[in-house]
Amino acid sequence: MAKRALITGITGQDGSYLAELLLSEGYEVFGAIRRLSAPNVWRIEHLLDRITLVQADLLDQLSLIKAMSEVTPHEVYNLAAMSFVPASWAQPMLTGEFNSQGVTRVLEAIRQVDTSIRVYQASSSEMYGKVREVPQTELTPFYPRSPYGVSKVFGHYITVNYRESYDLFAVSGILFNHESPRRGLEFVTRKVTDGVARIKQGKQKDLKLGNLDAQRDWGFAGDYVRAMWLMLQQDRPDDYVIATNEAHSVRELVEIAFGHVGLDWQEFVKIDPAFLRPAEVDHLIGNPEKAHKELGWKPSVDFKGLVTMMVDADMERVKQGK
Numbered sequence: 001m002a003k004r005a006l007i008t009g010i011t012g013q014d015g016s017y018l019a020e021l022l023l024s025e026g027y028e029v030f031g032a033i034r035r036l037s038a039p040n041v042w043r044i045e046h047l048l049d050r051i052t053l054v055q056a057d058l059l060d061q062l063s064l065i066k067a068m069s070e071v072t073p074h075e076v077y078n079l080a081a082m083s084f085v086p087a088s089w090a091q092p093m094l095t096g097e098f099n100s101q102g103v104t105r106v107l108e109a110i111r112q113v114d115t116s117i118r119v120y121q122a123s124s125s126e127m128y129g130k131v132r133e134v135p136q137t138e139l140t141p142f143y144p145r146s147p148y149g150v151s152k153v154f155g156h157y158i159t160v161n162y163r164e165s166y167d168l169f170a171v172s173g174i175l176f177n178h179e180s181p182r183r184g185l186e187f188v189t190r191k192v193t194d195g196v197a198r199i200k201q202g203k204q205k206d207l208k209l210g211n212l213d214a215q216r217d218w219g220f221a222g223d224y225v226r227a228m229w230l231m232l233q234q235d236r237p238d239d240y241v242i243a244t245n246e247a248h249s250v251r252e253l254v255e256i257a258f259g260h261v262g263l264d265w266q267e268f269v270k271i272d273p274a275f276l277r278p279a280e281v282d283h284l285i286g287n288p289e290k291a292h293k294e295l296g297w298k299p300s301v302d303f304k305g306l307v308t309m310m311v312d313a314d315m316e317r318v319k320q321g322k
Contacts, residue, residue, distance in 0.1 A: 006071050008032045008058065008106065009079030010051070013182045014122070016043035018077060018225040023050055025229070030071045032056035032064075032080070043182050058102030064109035068117070075232050076119045078106045081152075084186050085126060088148035099151035100158070107162040107170065118169040118232045121159040124152045125176040125217065125243070125284050135217075135287040138174065138241055156239075163237055171231045176217040176243035176286040178224040179306060181313030188250060189218065189310060192257050197314035199268055200261045206268050210275030212251040217243045217285045220301035220309075230295040240295065243286025248303050256307045261315070 005022050009015045010031030022029050029051040033039065041048065056067035058080050068076070081099050082088060088095040103121060110117045128136045129145035144150045156172050163170040183190040188209070198204035219242075227242045258265035291297045301309070 002026055002028050003075065004028045004030065004071060004073045005075045005077065006030045006032060006054075006067065006073040007077045007079060008056070009081065009122075010053070011040050011044055012079060012083070013043065013180055013184070013221050014079050014178070014225055014228075015077075016047070016182055017180070017222045018079070018228060019044060019047055019051055021225050021229060023047070028052075030054055030067075030073065032067050058098050058105060061105045061109065064105050065112060068109050068113040072114070073117055076106065076110060076117055077122075077228060078103060078119065079122050081122060082148065084184070085146050085148045086186075088146050088151070092147035095147050096151045096154070099148065100154035103155035104158050107158065107168070110168065111162065111166050115166060115168055118237075119159075119171070120228050120232055121155060121170065121172045122228075123156040123159075123172040123174045123239070124149070125174060125286060127153045127156060127174065128284060131283055134283050135243075135245055135285040136241065137287045138239055138290060160239070169232070169237045171237045172239040173224075173228050173231060174239065174241045174286070175224055175227075176219065176241070176284060178219045178221040178242075179310065180221040181310050182221070183310070189253065189307075190314075192250075192253055193307065193310040193314045194318070195268075196257045196261055196263070196311055197318040200263060200315065201318050203318065206270050207254075208270045208272040208275065209250065209254070210272065212254065212269075212271070213249055215247040215249045215283055215285070217245070217247050218253075218303055218306060219244045219299050220306050223299045223301060227291060227295060227297045230291075230297055234294070238294070240291045241286045241288050242291055242297070243288045244299050244303070245285065245287055246303060247283060247285040252303075253307060256304055257311050260308050260311045 082095040126149035130143040179189040195207035
């Protein structure tokens with residue numbers, strides 16, 4: 001009998017790649033989506049005839065219990081979240097409802113419906129914030145520097161708590177930044193690659209950015225969802241850092257992206273203070289050694305390959321007028 005997986009946040013970047021992976025592994029895939037007047041399913045449009053969507057909301061405990069009871073999944077991947085860090089300062093309470101209490105509701109639904117369900121929680125490198133050591137590992141203390149980071153710390157520790165209190169197979173993946181052509185345009189990587197494509201094709205004059213010196217450990221989302229799946233295939237539940245162990249600045253991102261289409265970035269990039277964070281995180285770089293050893297996981301796409309992949313995809317999309 002095929003395994004069944006329920007993915008919250010299936011319409012997001014990670015959800016779409018994870019759905020593809022699970023289908024390739026022979027799973028029945030169910031996606032929990034919120035009721036919206038205009039559903040945002042463009043990332044999974046090509047999968048709609050192969051997956052089943054069910055209505056559930058991280059703000060509504062009963063809907064989660066109902067979804068778990070109807071789907072009876074073997075695995076749950078909780079990817080749904082308020083995921084855009086700058087927006088968390090504007091909506092700190094809502095960020096907490098989704099990223100903290102929402103995680104608790106998912107875990108409580110599993111506890112009430114079937115404690116044999118294995119659950120993956122999407123933790124974040126933003127939990128490290130003002131970093132205590134470089135690179136960061138599973139044992140590095142957290143010091144979040146945004147409402148988003150704070151909410152993710154709660155979600156992380158409540159997952160640990162349910163694992164230890166109720167013997168749930170509950171794991172957290174501390175994923176560092178992971179990008180793809182399916183990344184939202186509000187994120188700096190897509191903002192840059194989309195801007196490059198538009199500038200190259202004469203549809204935009206310049207690109208406004210914030211801190212060019214900010215550094216992140218960037219990887220490919222398609223690689224990172226495989227790590228999520230591998231965590232739930234182990235004999236015992238544990239938490240893992242998923243990263244490349246390389247840090248790159250926004251300036252490097254810009255140089256590679258503009259250079260890929262033969263443009264000098266300094267002619268087009270403008271610094272706009274409006275895009276500076278109230279509190280910037282420090283040197284985020286993850287050490288994935290534990291994942292290498294225990295999961296056999298390694299990234300397959302390097303930073304330059306990631307950026308050029310995204311630029312090429314945006315060049316084609318803008319060319320087609322999408």
